[in-house]
Amino acid sequence: MRRARLDAGLSLRALADRAGTSHATLAAYEHARAVPRVDTLDRILRAAGYATDVAMARRPDGTDAERRAKGDELREALELAAQFPARHARRLAFPRFPG
Numbered sequence: 001m002r003r004a005r006l007d008a009g010l011s012l013r014a015l016a017d018r019a020g021t022s023h024a025t026l027a028a029y030e031h032a033r034a035v036p037r038v039d040t041l042d043r044i045l046r047a048a049g050y051a052t053d054v055a056m057a058r059r060p061d062g063t064d065a066e067r068r069a070k071g072d073e074l075r076e077a078l079e080l081a082a083q084f085p086a087r088h089a090r091r092l093a094f095p096r097f098p099g
Contacts, residue, residue: 001041002030004048018047 005015005026012023012030019026026044028034036044042052061067 001026001036001044001048004045004050005030008048008050010048015044015048019044020047 005012008015010018012026016023016026021040021044025034029036029044038054045052062070
């Protein structure tokens with residue numbers, strides 16, 4: 001919100017007037033002392049000349065079953081990686097072909 005206000009070249013009071021709220025409320029939002037509702041945030045950003053774009057995405061932590069499945073997958077990948085040699089020979093061994 002602060003970035004939008006500053007990019008628009010507006011003071012707290014000017015943006016508050018445009019958005020129909022108080023500068024104290026905007027200051028509370030900008031300093032994370034309060035959290036605006038989605039419609040309030042949209043109104044304030046529009047007053048600063050911005051449009052909001054809300055997208056829905058799954059939370060990365062998912063459900064308990066999804067987290068367990070991801071943990072199992074990670075454990076299996078680490079077990080597979082542990083089967084590969086950690087150190088390599090200085091010279092590569094390869095078969096000699098006749099010819």
